[in-house]
Amino acid sequence: MGYSHLGHIVENSVIHYALWNKARQSSDITLLAPAELQQVAWGENETFLTLKDGSMLTARLVIGADGANSWLRNKADIPLTFWDYQHHALVATIRTEEPHDAVARQVFHGEGILAFLPLSESVSLLDCLVTVARGSAADAAG
Known part of the structure; x- marks a missing residue:
């Protein structure tokens, strides 16, 4: 590109x-x-x-x-518009043993998306996006 x-x-x-x-x-x-x-x-x-x-x-x-x-x-009577994408997100900050070299990584699969987004040197944001059904099952499991 x-x-x-x-x-x-x-x-x-x-x-x-x-x-x-x-x-x-x-x-x-x-x-x-x-x-x-x-x-x-x-x-x-x-x-x-x-x-x-x-x-x-x-x-x-x-x-x-x-x-x-x-x-x-x-x-101002401006309506709030939103869409329910039927997904849940689990977001966490993690520290890794290996540096991420300022590269974001995403994995797309049938049940959602897993993303590692670089923050500082060895710290990343982990974002796991799953369907509502999958997220509800994980919530029920504790």
Whole structure:
């Protein structure tokens, strides 16, 4: 394909740290943290926000990054769309005797996927994806 890498695995905390620092350094972004929304109303070209401390703000862009049960998404009547893929995942962090050389490995088989995703030098994320029936049988076995 002509590429040295197809992608990179980056730990969530590293991404959060990088985004937070970039936002702090940007003169175009105002960070209010910690802060909690109490009320929101939408105008034609802007959003009106009231924080729990009583502060009132207007913004042309509001980004809700408060999870699957987002208060802001619910207030905006944006539906949550999801699909049930009928699979369970077992995820663990493991340390290996041999280095992984920063190479991800996946095994695809009829009952699911087994993935070893490199994190640090000898640490990998093990992700075992199995069908619901297989996962339920494993749960019952203890």
